[in-house]
Every structure is written in C-alpha cells, then in structure tokens.
Amino acid sequence: MVRSTRSKLSSNKPRQVRDAEATKAQIIDAAEEEFAKHGLNGARTEAIAKGAGITTAMIYYYFQSKEGLYKAVLQRPAIEMYQMLQQLNLDQLPAEFALKKAVRAAIAYEAAHPQRGMLWFQEANQTQGKYFKQGNWQETFAHIIKVLERGMAEGSFRQLDPLMISMQIAGVCTFYFNAHENIKHLTPDVDRLSPEMIERYTTEAVNLILAGVRQQK
Amino acid sequence: MVRSTRSKLSSNKPRQVRDAEATKAQIIDAAEEEFAKHGLNGARTEAIAKGAGITTAMIYYYFQSKEGLYKAVLQRPAIEMYQMLQQLNLDQLPAEFALKKAVRAAIAYEAAHPQRGMLWFQEANQTQGKYFKQGNWQETFAHIIKVLERGMAEGSFRQLDPLMISMQIAGVCTFYFNAHENIKHLTPDVDRLSPEMIERYTTEAVNLILAGVRQQK
DNA sequence: AAAAAGACTAACTAAATTTTTAGTTAACAA
DNA sequence: TTGTTAACTAAAAATTTAGTTAGTCTTTTT
Known part of the structure; x- marks a missing residue:
C-alpha cells in the first residue's frame, strides 16, 4: 500500500x-x-x-512513545477550543445573537483546523475517548446549552431539548469539514474550502439554526 | 504482550x-x-x-487478502443505502412531509448501523474513497436536494442553498452516532443509543430542520 | 463405508513498524 | 580553545502483523 x-x-x-x-x-x-x-x-x-x-x-x-506523542497532540485542541469559547463572552449578549456568534466561531474554528474534527472522532472510536478529558468538552456543550436555555427563558427560542439541539448544532458546524474528503467528489470543480464557500456554508448554517430554534410569532 | x-x-x-x-x-x-x-x-x-x-x-x-475483505465490507452499506432511498418514494409526497420522512429514515439507518458513518469517513480520509462507490452518495444528496428545491418551488420552504442545507441536514442526522463514544462521557448515566433517546434525538432533529427550512407566514 | 471435497486451525515466515542504541554535530560557557 | 551538553542521525534490535503452509476434522458424495 x-x-x-x-x-x-x-x-x-x-x-x-x-x-x-x-x-x-x-x-x-x-x-x-x-x-x-x-x-x-x-x-x-x-x-x-x-x-x-x-x-x-x-x-x-x-x-x-507513539502514545505519548498522541496525548500531546490531543491536548492542544482541547485547550484551544476551551479558550476560544471563553473569549466570546456569550453571557453578555442576547441569546439569539450569542447563538449566531457561537455558530460563526465554531465554523471558523473548524475551517482553521479542518482535520481536528476527525482527530476527535478517531479518538472516540479507537480509544473510547480516554485521552480526551471530558471536562473541556463538557464546557463546550455547556456554553451552547446555556445560551439555548436563556433563549427559551427570554421567549426568543421555542421549547426545545437543549442537549439534543446543541449536538445537532455541532453536527451542522462540523460535518462540512469532517466529510470534506467525501463530499468533494460531489462537485469536483468547486473548491469547497475556499473562503467564499466557507462563508456561504456559514451563512446557511446560521440561517438554518436560528430559524430552527426561534419562537414563531 | x-x-x-x-x-x-x-x-x-x-x-x-x-x-x-x-x-x-x-x-x-x-x-x-x-x-x-x-x-x-x-x-x-x-x-x-x-x-x-x-x-x-x-x-x-x-x-x-485484507484488502479483499475491506472491499467486501464496503459493498454492503453502498447497496443498502441506495435501496433504502429508493423505497421512500419521496417524489410522491409534499416536500415538507418528504423531508420529514427522509430525516427520520436517515437517522433510523444510522441508529441501525452506528458504525457506518465512521467507515465512510475512514474510507474517504485514508484511501481517497477509491474503494467506495461514490455514485451512491451522489444519489443520497440528490434525493434531498430535489426535495428542497421542490419545497422552494411550492412555496413551503424559504429560499435556501439546497446543496449546503442538505449537507447540514446530513450533519444533524449523523453527528450523534459518529461522536457517540465521546458524547457518552457528557452524560455517563444515560444510554444514548436506547430507542427512547434515539426517538428523542429524531424528534428534535425533525423539529429543528423543518422549522429551519419552512417559509415563515 | 470409503473417498472426495470443503471448512477449518496451529504453527509458521517474511516484511513492516516501533523502539533503542551508539555515536555525531552544533551551541555555548569557561 | 576546549570541554560539556543538548539536539540530532543512522542503523540495529525488538516487536507486531499480514499472509502462508501443511495438515486435521467434518460433511457430502459415490
């Protein structure tokens, strides 16, 4: 091979x-x-x-050892993701705007590190997530869940299951990059990782998610 | 050892x-x-x-050979996915109901074969998809895109980018299963692959997606 | 019931891959 | 300069792994 x-x-x-x-x-x-x-x-x-x-x-x-290197590799994204979320100050924004900001940041992060989603999946499937200290990822989801709960309390979001929806949001934000090697065959002539295409994906994602959680009036 | x-x-x-x-x-x-x-x-x-x-x-x-076995393994999901989509008869339903049915079917398929998403990712990332029939995935997305376009024409769906949205729908349908080994650390006491939890995930997914694409009135 | 064919395993080899060793080179302080 | 040490390399050693062989056990055929 x-x-x-x-x-x-x-x-x-x-x-x-x-x-x-x-x-x-x-x-x-x-x-x-x-x-x-x-x-x-x-x-x-x-x-x-x-x-x-x-x-x-x-x-x-x-x-x-190889395993020691593996641990060192996994440490970096865990720390960076945590720090990125801290800096967004989501608590100080109206829920709708906070969610928008978080989605944009998450997709931008994936775009900057397109391989990290797969790193995370590999870790989950091969070693049952034993090197990924759950704390940081709990934090990540906790941030989104908090925004969703606040939106529901404010009345700007409909009644929904915050944990489930936060995972679905994660799915929207990451799929494009995780599956890039798969989907690039769908439209071979377009560079799906160009800034323009990523912006288009981002816009559509924000629209889909915001419309998906908003309270109808 | x-x-x-x-x-x-x-x-x-x-x-x-x-x-x-x-x-x-x-x-x-x-x-x-x-x-x-x-x-x-x-x-x-x-x-x-x-x-x-x-x-x-x-x-x-x-x-x-190992490679021969790998090919045999990949043959099965390719055929099954193709057949599943054929049987849904999405064309004969109103767009909104067709999309609902497709999302439910996709999640049910993932739930029945929780490991196949990763099989697909591995194949794309490691061997540039050379063993997998791409045609089947083009079919899959084509089906969803068609439904989205029909919904826009009917006026039941808002104006959206069908390819981008179809990928985001795929993200929602697959994330839960691809990331399962990591997600389960978030709530260690809940069996996230139980029928009840999967039904809950499905309901939330359908609600999010339908609300996300529907034309506001 | 004997023979043939098919399903299967233990023990093996060749090659790939990880890990270690023994030594070399650059930097830098005294 | 020269001695010491950290950074580094080439290559050997240890280990793992894909793939093979020779033969055993079970079922089917005649």
Missing part, C-alpha cells in the same frame, strides 16, 4: 537547526495531521517524522 | 460448525466494526478473526 507521507507544511523549507521548541511543535503539527487521518494505530511514526523533517528517533527523544 | 492463540477459541462461545455462508457473514460483521474503528491500515486481522471467532487464515481462505 502506497501512501504519500509528505506534509504540505514542511515539504519545501529546510528546518531550522537545533531549536528544541520549534522541533517539538513541528512534530506535533505533523503528528496531528497523521493521527487525524489514520488514528493512533494506523498512524505511522515514519510518516510523522518525514512530515516534520526529522528522524523517528526524535519522537522518542521528545515524547517517549 | 503475550497472546495465547491456543484453546481460547474452542473454549469461548462455540460457533456454528462448518457453515461457509454463516462464517463469511460473521467475518464481514466483525470486519465492518474493526474497519470502521481503525480504517484499512489500522485494522488488525487478528482482531477481526477474534471478533468472528475464527483464525486469521479464514480471512484469506474466503477473501484472499
């Missing part, structure tokens, strides 16, 4: 010399891509090394 | 004896689960064999 191991991140430029932090970051970048595609078992340390422009021994030098 | 291959198989649940068709089906069942979790590369033939209650040699006896 032939697989291209060349990462677009690191393929052209020669690496800096002997900068431990930079090297570690490059390994994690390459590893995130490889783990997102192939999961813990399917990922090849050789592919990660090649993507980072180092030898496989460096993985063990910095991360002790 | 020490693995005894001796006497484990005979002492566990005894399989039916020497029924080729039943054995093949058991291998495909176990393989679908393993491939869905780990993809083509990450899947372990030994794990498949153990799941099916046979030795790895049987995989080669019936399917020649």
Whole structure:
C-alpha cells in the first residue's frame, strides 16, 4: 500500500537547526495531521517524522512513545477550543445573537483546523475517548446549552431539548469539514474550502439554526 | 504482550460448525466494526478473526487478502443505502412531509448501523474513497436536494442553498452516532443509543430542520 | 463405508513498524 | 580553545502483523 507521507507544511523549507521548541511543535503539527487521518494505530511514526523533517528517533527523544506523542497532540485542541469559547463572552449578549456568534466561531474554528474534527472522532472510536478529558468538552456543550436555555427563558427560542439541539448544532458546524474528503467528489470543480464557500456554508448554517430554534410569532 | 492463540477459541462461545455462508457473514460483521474503528491500515486481522471467532487464515481462505475483505465490507452499506432511498418514494409526497420522512429514515439507518458513518469517513480520509462507490452518495444528496428545491418551488420552504442545507441536514442526522463514544462521557448515566433517546434525538432533529427550512407566514 | 471435497486451525515466515542504541554535530560557557 | 551538553542521525534490535503452509476434522458424495 502506497501512501504519500509528505506534509504540505514542511515539504519545501529546510528546518531550522537545533531549536528544541520549534522541533517539538513541528512534530506535533505533523503528528496531528497523521493521527487525524489514520488514528493512533494506523498512524505511522515514519510518516510523522518525514512530515516534520526529522528522524523517528526524535519522537522518542521528545515524547517517549507513539502514545505519548498522541496525548500531546490531543491536548492542544482541547485547550484551544476551551479558550476560544471563553473569549466570546456569550453571557453578555442576547441569546439569539450569542447563538449566531457561537455558530460563526465554531465554523471558523473548524475551517482553521479542518482535520481536528476527525482527530476527535478517531479518538472516540479507537480509544473510547480516554485521552480526551471530558471536562473541556463538557464546557463546550455547556456554553451552547446555556445560551439555548436563556433563549427559551427570554421567549426568543421555542421549547426545545437543549442537549439534543446543541449536538445537532455541532453536527451542522462540523460535518462540512469532517466529510470534506467525501463530499468533494460531489462537485469536483468547486473548491469547497475556499473562503467564499466557507462563508456561504456559514451563512446557511446560521440561517438554518436560528430559524430552527426561534419562537414563531 | 503475550497472546495465547491456543484453546481460547474452542473454549469461548462455540460457533456454528462448518457453515461457509454463516462464517463469511460473521467475518464481514466483525470486519465492518474493526474497519470502521481503525480504517484499512489500522485494522488488525487478528482482531477481526477474534471478533468472528475464527483464525486469521479464514480471512484469506474466503477473501484472499485484507484488502479483499475491506472491499467486501464496503459493498454492503453502498447497496443498502441506495435501496433504502429508493423505497421512500419521496417524489410522491409534499416536500415538507418528504423531508420529514427522509430525516427520520436517515437517522433510523444510522441508529441501525452506528458504525457506518465512521467507515465512510475512514474510507474517504485514508484511501481517497477509491474503494467506495461514490455514485451512491451522489444519489443520497440528490434525493434531498430535489426535495428542497421542490419545497422552494411550492412555496413551503424559504429560499435556501439546497446543496449546503442538505449537507447540514446530513450533519444533524449523523453527528450523534459518529461522536457517540465521546458524547457518552457528557452524560455517563444515560444510554444514548436506547430507542427512547434515539426517538428523542429524531424528534428534535425533525423539529429543528423543518422549522429551519419552512417559509415563515 | 470409503473417498472426495470443503471448512477449518496451529504453527509458521517474511516484511513492516516501533523502539533503542551508539555515536555525531552544533551551541555555548569557561 | 576546549570541554560539556543538548539536539540530532543512522542503523540495529525488538516487536507486531499480514499472509502462508501443511495438515486435521467434518460433511457430502459415490
């Protein structure tokens, strides 16, 4: 079985010399891509090394084991997602506007890290989510649930099941990117990850979700 | 790791004896689960064999290679999904009811085969979809797009982007099952795959989507 | 009931892959 | 300069895994 191991991140430029932090970051970048595609078992340390422009021994030098590297890779999105949500200050906005803002931010996050959704799915399916400390993700959903409950209390949202709806919102925000490799075959001539297309997806998503939860008058 | 291959198989649940068709089906069942979790590369033939209650040699006896088994596994969902959609006769229903029926059917399909969404993602991400018949997915989306366009023409649906919205509908229908292993950590005490919970998810999904696309009056 | 065919397993090999080892090079302080 | 150490590489060792072989057990055919 032939697989291209060349990462677009690191393929052209020669690496800096002997900068431990930079090297570690490059390994994690390459590893995130490889783990997102192939999961813990399917990922090849050789592919990660090649993507980072180092030898496989460096993985063990910095991360002790393949699993250690995997843990390091998973830590990053968990922290970033948490921080992103904090910064939105959803509590200080009317529910409808808060939801709009959260949906836009979530899709923008996915667009900036299109491979992370799959990383999360791989983690769920292969290791029963044991490395993903549930706290951060509980936080994520808690933020959306809170907005939905507030909207219902305010009377701007209809009566709905906040947890179920928040998962469906997550589905809307992530599907486009998780399934990108699948759906790109549907319209081969359009670049579905171009800013224009992502903006179009975002607009439609906001419209669908807002109309879907709004109280009819 | 020490693995005894001796006497484990005979002492566990005894399989039916020497029924080729039943054995093949058991291998495909176990393989679908393993491939869905780990993809083509990450899947372990030994794990498949153990799941099916046979030795790895049987995989080669019936399917020649790991890849041959993978192809056999992918054939089944492709055919079933196609047939399911045909039987809905969406064209003969008002758009609103057709969409409701399609969403219910899609979620029911996912619930009956919770691992197939991941099988599809793995296939696209790891092998560029070369083993999967793309035609079936084009069909699937075409069906939904047609319903959405009809609804817009009838005036029952608002003006929307049919392709984008159909992907968002797919996100709503599939997320719950693809992410199940992660989601279950959010509410550890609830069985999120019980019929009651799935019905609740379905109801909320239908409400969200219908309200989301309906023409306001 | 003997022979043939089909279903099946234990034990194995070759190759791929992870992990370790032994050593090399650059940086930098004394 | 020179000695020390962190960053790094090449290649060997250990381990895992796909795939094979030779033969056993069961069912069907004659």
